[in-house]
Amino acid sequence: MRYYELSIKGLYLQNLIYESEEELLVLSEVIVALGSRKNLKAIVIKECQKPEFQTRPIEENTFKSLSEVQFELANFISKYYACKLGFILNSFESSKFYKCEKISCLKRPSLSILQEEALNFIKTQSSSLLFADTGSGKTEIYIALIKEYLEQGKQVLLLMPEISLTPQMQKRLQVYFKDAFFLWHSKISKKKKQEHLEQLTNGKALLVAGARSALFLPFRNLGLIIVDEEHDNSYKASNKPYINARDLALFLGKKCNIKVLLGSATPSLTSFYKQKYFRLKGTFFETKKEFLFDENELSVSVLLLKELKKSLENQKQAIIFLPTRAHFRQILCKSCGKSIKCPFCSVAMSLHKNILKCHYCNFSKMIDEFCPNCKGVLLEAKKMGTAQLCELLQKKFTKATINRFDSDEITSVRKLDKILKDFNDRKIDILVGTSMLAKGHDYHNVDLSVILGLDEFLFRPNFRASEESLSLAMQVAGRAGRKGEARVLFQTKNRAFFERYIQDYESFLKDELELREGLYPPFKRLLRLIIESKRRDEAKEICEKLAKDFEGIENLELVGYGACAIEMLGLTFRFYILLRAHTHKILMKAQAYALNFKGVSADMDPIDFS
Template sequence: MFYYEIIITAHALAPLTYSCKNKLEPFSEVLVEVGNKQKKGYVYKQVGKPSFKCKEILSQTGFYLTATQIQLLEFISSYYSSELGVAAGLFEPFCESKNILDTSEFGDFSTLPELSDLQNKALDFSLKNDVSLIFGDTGSGKSEIYISAIAKTLKTGKQALLLMPEIALTPQMQKRLEKYFSQGVGLWHSKIAKGKKERILKDFMSGKIRLIAGARSALFLPFTNLGLIIVDEEHDESYKNASKPCYNARDLAIWLAKNSKKSKILSKKELSAESFRIPSGLNYDFEGIRTILGSATPSVVSYHKIPHFRLKGTFFTSSKQYLFDHSPLGLSNMIISHLAAVLEAKKQAVIFLPTRGNFKVLLCKDCGKSFTCPFCAVNMSLHKNANALKCHYCGFSSPLPSSCEHCGGSVLQSQKIGTSELKLMLESALPKAKIAKFDRDEITTAKKLETLLKDFNEGKIDILVGTQMLSKGHDYH
């Protein structure tokens, strides 16, 4: 009989000891009984026979964590002070039975973008450093550099990961990547349905997909031969996970690039058949993991600590004009007249607001105090369709009040319009215009996102009103 400490997945428990008649490999996935419920877990290490009676492992699932995942798991647990079980809940395990990975060249890459001299210099700079930062102006052509770096990586038979803020992960981005890398691209984010995620994982583990474009959770997929990580918009706050374990995906990508060469876990001597399962045909070459950060407004920390290349100018010809409107109204005559002129010219308009809902603030006209979230101490936004006040940080909501909770005043005033209210005002001011809303309240599934952007590009929508999620990763004809 063998005895093992088991990490219980997604639970804040110390590893628990179980017995097994068979010899198990570290970080292979098993089913165990906790209380009277079946739970998944990972073999942590073999131990001697304990003094207490322990339960027997129910079965093996055939899945296990790859070497890169093991490295991340132990680092997250140590650096971010997280229980191993909680950190283990981040990962999607690998299945050897689906491993038919082909390490030959991936595609012919005959349609790669043509880079300018400055872009080529930026690409060479990035490929000479384990970690680098492309500090490029908006429209300077960072995406073309990413695509070229990905192509060079895939040509060597390695895998690549393109991390982006979730709001930038659109069907348009997937089509853009598929233009260069055919069907070998997988898009991974929270809006993708469970069934589709299972199909992506199956293709990824078989080697059919070698490039993953995803939100921060994509970092925890079962990479077996990772060669490149690109972190676009590296300054973006969405790379930080607010719940346990509280990690920063950008920092993890940097850590992987800097430590993959010297990690004890990843040394080839320890990656022997006696210690870890090495699927036949896989090349565990951790010498080549490289991380490229990109941003038009990089974080101070990245700019100070990481070698950077300054990419100025714009890749495409464009123009801009600033018009300042000092009117206190949310929708002034000047804005309406400009929108009317755009519509008359048979063109389209995009309007950005920082707030969803109808109004950002509801306050009492008598005492001047606003309604705030009891948990976050921030103003709660007014949502007319739900007849409620909602906190956009934690999700707490309360019924729309009829009087002030501080002084009992009955005159309540709303301020700072949101996307829903602006849409109503535009529909009243421009009754013939076809207007749609693009924010987190409206875009709840990947299908809705794809349909709305398709309708806008096909001219079925004249004016698109949205928050910052509308501003990233989209092309409008």
């Protein structure tokens, strides 16, 4: 009889020991039972000595396994993000061993002299950053690089921040790679995913383009990872484990000798500081932009209407960015000035037509007739949302076709495909949307980009607020004038900031580095602990106990602690502790200690501070 330590997929448990008469290879996938649960998949971690306790048999060998690359990644996630290995392995797809066939790619994009220089620079680096202006042709560089790896029989992973980018990228990849690639993201059906896995394990599809979950596929000969729009927060998971796909790609590159290329027109400060980069300036097509500033509060102003009218008269299209979905961000009572809050979360509810909805727990109710705080009658809407803006503009431009482009409206890949096609076919005149508008889409006939409501975003209590606001503004601005002349209209009371940096992101990054030195990433590492409980006093007590324990520890700084900005979510009270250190090692120790306490979760390298 042989004995094996197994990690059971999907269960938040320590590894367990099972027995088998069969000799099994490390990383093999097997089927086991645990208690009353049957047909559980597990991964063989190692062979071990017979334990003193009675063991259960391994019931079946699936003859699939994890690749070495997969296990390196899963093991790192388990340690760095403090999560049980079995729980993490549930995201990983196992496969039978397979070999990759070389693929002959007939086409290669025609690159300019500067693009060829960028490509040659990338080839000399194990990891690098392509700092490329919007419209400068970085996708063509990606494709030329991918072609070289596929022709060597190497696998390539092209990561994109979210599925809103995939339809456009799919069309561009099909031109060069036909059926030698597939898309992978959460909206793909289970049946389609199985078909894609067969393509991968038959060695016929060497290129995978997808969201962060594509990192967990069973690559056996991965040679290149490209992280497009590497600055995007969508690469960071919003639930446990709080992974960052960009950082995991860089880990794999270093650990498994895989080339990693990060690409962005507005790279993150950390990547700019840590990576060798090639600066690709200019645009692929001749463009000229005029920047206009409307120093008003968020509103449908005279200048906004004038510029929209000009675009419509010239038979051009416009896009309008607004950070808020729905009709209004919130409503305030004119008598007492208070907002109507969710009864389960300490956040103001958003107005959707005549329904109030919480964007955190999804609780909804009919709008109150009277203020619930003071019984005042007059309720004033604040912070315009996309739906309300569409309605206001439609009244002004009755003959124009105006559509929304936000997560309330785009609920499937099919809807996404349709609205992008309709817009590029000029069936839509004005597209009003949230940050989805900025996600790298090509809009062929847009001569006006409008950016509204960024002032509130700019002054969030987050050390990355300026970086994220400017990046978002530049990404939206970059959607206009892909070919020809265009205008970019900012409605802001912070004209000096945007005017100074909107055409010189590199200067902003250099200035921002000076401000962050000694305080925040990329110079320091952060760990955010969240303490949750149904009882406020319990959460507060654990928070204060941990804060006291961390005070005075050498090389570990207690930045702050207390109630979270959103103190209650779903009737659960939330407190936080923010720790800072020069390296991640001491933060990992602090994380391990804190997780022994009830209701504590840990977010290494946090980007959300609410």
